[in-house]
Amino acid sequence: MFVVMVVGAGEAEILGVKGQILAEGLTPFEHAGSERTVIAVVGEIGARKPVLIDRLSALPGVESVTPISRPFKLTSREFHPEDTVIRVLDAVIGDGSLTMMAGPCSVESRDQLFETADAVAAAGATVLRGGAFKPRTSPYAFQGLGVQGLRFLAEARDRTGLPVITEVMEPNQVDIVAEYADILQIGTRNMQNYSLLRDVGRVARPVMLKRGYGATVEEWLMAAEYIVSSGNPNVILCERGIRTFETYTRNTLDLAAVPLVHHLTHLPVVVDPSHATGKRWLVKPLAIGGVAVGADGVMVEVHPRPDEALSDAEQQLDLDQFRELMAAIVPVHEHVRSLHGDPLVSGAALGIGGGGLAKH
């Protein structure tokens, strides 16, 4: 449930509410909005609900106490009406600017990475991607350079000034990846690896959470809830395609999910057309489509010589193609940017699934 404080509630009143919540064996999460503070109550409430509402409502400075039926709480718009904006080095994600994450599928060598990093930075990328630990369907496929790859990524960040994002695959890697990388990525196969979600919820690095290829939007937001409720509010969502019966494309990019999660949650969302389609020549139109439906950014795979890539050769752009993509996408983003946030897109007054979002 959410405790909504009166406008101008003081620190003592807020502390009083939080103290009461803790005394009930529950956990308070505070969001200081622009107008008023909201405190989410997290934990197993069960049958205590009416008593708890009465007790909390009676405390000084409390305007109202609202039970929430949605399963996601800290990630919901009700708790946190403003968009979450994430700052990492010079990059800002979620403020309406265009985030372009680009780089090779796998870090293969220092030279390959630097050549790519220099080119994408020059072309306007804002974040450098590159896989060091690679989740591969086959145990016999190239598994990435590991820690050596992380070191190259850190060097590339120092060269280019771009923050670096790379995947972390298991709890034991969290510390080392957090040491070298600026943003931690949770891959599609690990979206419901709850131990890993909790562990990245405890580090001081933003986390990009890819949607599971078999996961509903609700499950995806619940996975984000694991991270946020573990203490890390800086989560970026990434739509990368879901599994369907269609076989021409690797997966089906669910672009409706972009305005949907903007409606349901305050977290930024980017799209990954490379993994969704599995075909290089579909990356550009779908990247543009992603920003057109309101995505905060795009992640694409770029390789100096895609045909020689050790993984995902079919879907990586070459350097020229990335420059063409940048030239095309920046003005589209500028253009559609002003369109979003209006009532028809954010659906402020329109419910989902019959219920709707009661904004405080």
Next chain:
Amino acid sequence: MFVVMVVGAGEAEILGVKGQILAEGLTPFEHAGSERTVIAVVGEIGARKPVLIDRLSALPGVESVTPISRPFKLTSREFHPEDTVIRVLDAVIGDGSLTMMAGPCSVESRDQLFETADAVAAAGATVLRGGAFKPRTSPYAFQGLGVQGLRFLAEARDRTGLPVITEVMEPNQVDIVAEYADILQIGTRNMQNYSLLRDVGRVARPVMLKRGYGATVEEWLMAAEYIVSSGNPNVILCERGIRTFETYTRNTLDLAAVPLVHHLTHLPVVVDPSHATGKRWLVKPLAIGGVAVGADGVMVEVHPRPDEALSDAEQQLDLDQFRELMAAIVPVHEHVRSLHGDPLVSGAALGIGGGGLAKH
């Protein structure tokens, strides 16, 4: 297989090839391209293939004979490299302009239709939609006004000058629908109703073929092939969402299908975000997303008072929302229009599924 004629081949030579094809018990389809003529050979070829290639190659004026492995032939880019452009009254579909099909889910009354038609025409719609015969999951639900609805549509066309599109559900309705409507729509449930496809293939009206909600892109193009091979080259494809496990939206709009079918076929394609999402507030961002990925147009449901609609109340825009959509989408279309047709989008030199399209 395709018989490619030499540049400047004369009528006699073309007739000679067609005569030989007919003599083999097969059907020739001629496409006079800007540079050269291609003749598709349609029918059961089987084991005769090598003999047939030899015979046709030896005819005067033949440059080459190419066996085609794709199952769709007349709808393929190989046969017909230029985009198909469809003209109906003042509307032009497929020439790079923006086609906006708008109108109520069902024609409910003359007043409701005229109020909608006047408003969408004034706002810039180019085609008027409206259901007269309604395919309904339940036999007990409102089934449409039938022929009376067709008459209202024809009147609305006369008022507004907009060509009218409406669904035809069975072979016996084809003549009457073709009498009143300008474009015939085949609904998602009838995409593989082959008798109906053949029958609309024999009328002098463009046909809009919606993708079956459970159909692959290849099956969709094969359904178009039924229409084209029956004699009607004016087919518009319509992506309207496919069935997946996601439940927040009614279906999952497959926007990757838009550049994909532009690559595989010469037919125009529009997107229908109303049926795909089932939610009014998702229509605008996905309509914009559709034109951003290169769709030739958008079909949306519009009703003066959606809450009173007899069908699809949840997904119809009201008149103001349609005007807002037009204001937003036209400049986006203008903007992205110049981006498409370049190699990265059309993938001229890039194969699909390993094979690729050998352009003559």
Next chain:
Amino acid sequence: MFVVMVVGAGEAEILGVKGQILAEGLTPFEHAGSERTVIAVVGEIGARKPVLIDRLSALPGVESVTPISRPFKLTSREFHPEDTVIRVLDAVIGDGSLTMMAGPCSVESRDQLFETADAVAAAGATVLRGGAFKPRTSPYAFQGLGVQGLRFLAEARDRTGLPVITEVMEPNQVDIVAEYADILQIGTRNMQNYSLLRDVGRVARPVMLKRGYGATVEEWLMAAEYIVSSGNPNVILCERGIRTFETYTRNTLDLAAVPLVHHLTHLPVVVDPSHATGKRWLVKPLAIGGVAVGADGVMVEVHPRPDEALSDAEQQLDLDQFRELMAAIVPVHEHVRSLHGDPLVSGAALGIGGGGLAKH
């Protein structure tokens, strides 16, 4: 809604209720159960509901009037608690016996059909299948022998005594197919071809309705409702696999649908493992699995020389394989037959989707 008559209600009372329903502009459907009669009220009731309930409740012989929230009515267990049993020639479907429908995908010649018919009849098949009008994804593929195929089927019935099932693809074929065949089949692509459903609802032949490969169980039952509400109560359901992301098999046979539809409806259900799997060697285990979950029968494709078949060569059993299947499946059916009908299977007291079935 359903009007439940008192035990022993007389004809005059029943007529009184039906007359009142007709006077309201609605349609009555009577089911004379073993104990009492139930009359379903079909049509658009809308806001009249409370008034209507009052009026009907007040009539002589009425025990109760129950509003029904499920969308399918005449096909529901509430209306018709006993299993529907269908008799056609010597075959009985739905009475607990094992229905084995077997025969070639397509009727290719008199000899091919007779050779197959004689063999499957000798092996214990109870219904002969064979395609005369073939729905094919490609307009260029073999489309069946048409009326000639129907004639061969009728001859094969006369030879073997087995009733014949064959597909009808369009309204214009209904009469001719009904003239030659004993059971009409609606194929998976036509499950929502509503004109066709209505037309087969008006003939005096049982209809087998295949589930659409993209259709939910509810939509499938609604399609059956079209047939039954048009006047034909003899509908057999056929589960033949749905579309999923799995690619090893053609479709995914949804065997849970068998006990599910037995729970929701009174209609018999058979399974088609040939089309579901697309692989000959998976037919036998899944046929056995089908009867084990309670199916009333199985439909399998059988061809004397599958490798020479003009369609579905990969999935047809040869004659020996069909005999092996019969030898294996009959004792399994005998064995599991006694298991079904108990509370855990029929779930009499257990709801579905929170609602549950209120048995009268």
Next chain:
Amino acid sequence: MFVVMVVGAGEAEILGVKGQILAEGLTPFEHAGSERTVIAVVGEIGARKPVLIDRLSALPGVESVTPISRPFKLTSREFHPEDTVIRVLDAVIGDGSLTMMAGPCSVESRDQLFETADAVAAAGATVLRGGAFKPRTSPYAFQGLGVQGLRFLAEARDRTGLPVITEVMEPNQVDIVAEYADILQIGTRNMQNYSLLRDVGRVARPVMLKRGYGATVEEWLMAAEYIVSSGNPNVILCERGIRTFETYTRNTLDLAAVPLVHHLTHLPVVVDPSHATGKRWLVKPLAIGGVAVGADGVMVEVHPRPDEALSDAEQQLDLDQFRELMAAIVPVHEHVRSLHGDPLVSGAALGIGGGGLAKH
């Protein structure tokens, strides 16, 4: 690739081959079949393939060297034609006997577990299941008793003599779970948690690998390959339903996967109808269906008072229902057991996907 040794090849010859493989920087896996020994070569072979085949073919005792195109190797029938049989305490899995895994979704208390364990053991269960670490979609839902739950499970094993299976969710839990449990379960969400797969590949306990709800059969076998190639040959597969568009059931149980994996691999496979359907009354028919298609066993959730369960209340059987299930399923298993293993089921001579399995 596989190195097939001649019949009667001696230890020195086998060692020679393995030494050469190691010298190439690759890993040999030996399978001593009943007739001859096969050695799989695992690792990145790439362009060396022809040279390597020549070198290995020339070694003493080598009959042939076969390149393998399938991505799964150690789990394939080619490498290991005989069924894998797993023995744990008194239970034998994969030898044709019926494995019945039963117990509560979550261990909730010592009393609840013991009451269940005693009842399922008395009814004929062969393995006791119970969740101690619970993967939950929501971070706020009951997460299981953890190590305390493991202790109760170990006590229940001592009481009943049944081996205990329980889920391990993260690498750090592997040792403690292996200390208390007899079989380690990998849940559907962790099927591609590769670090976890590798870690359970290093312990001396059989592992049951549930299919990911969004995973293809091939990906599932590749996940098993991770475990086997890490050193643990004792893997049990568990089909538990995949995600589809159908909503009446939680997931769609893919029973075709059972004969399919029996064809492709030597590992035993069980089915889990509880999680697949999410409905108690569908568990019995689908459990029976599972053994009818050839599953080596069934896993079901059983709780003394399902309505009070802390998780999965809708799908757990009560103790009487489990006894009824046992009474029904045992004779069906006896009956169908003799049917499997014949050519039509195992498809020995019939290929899959065009390729087929060349048995040595």
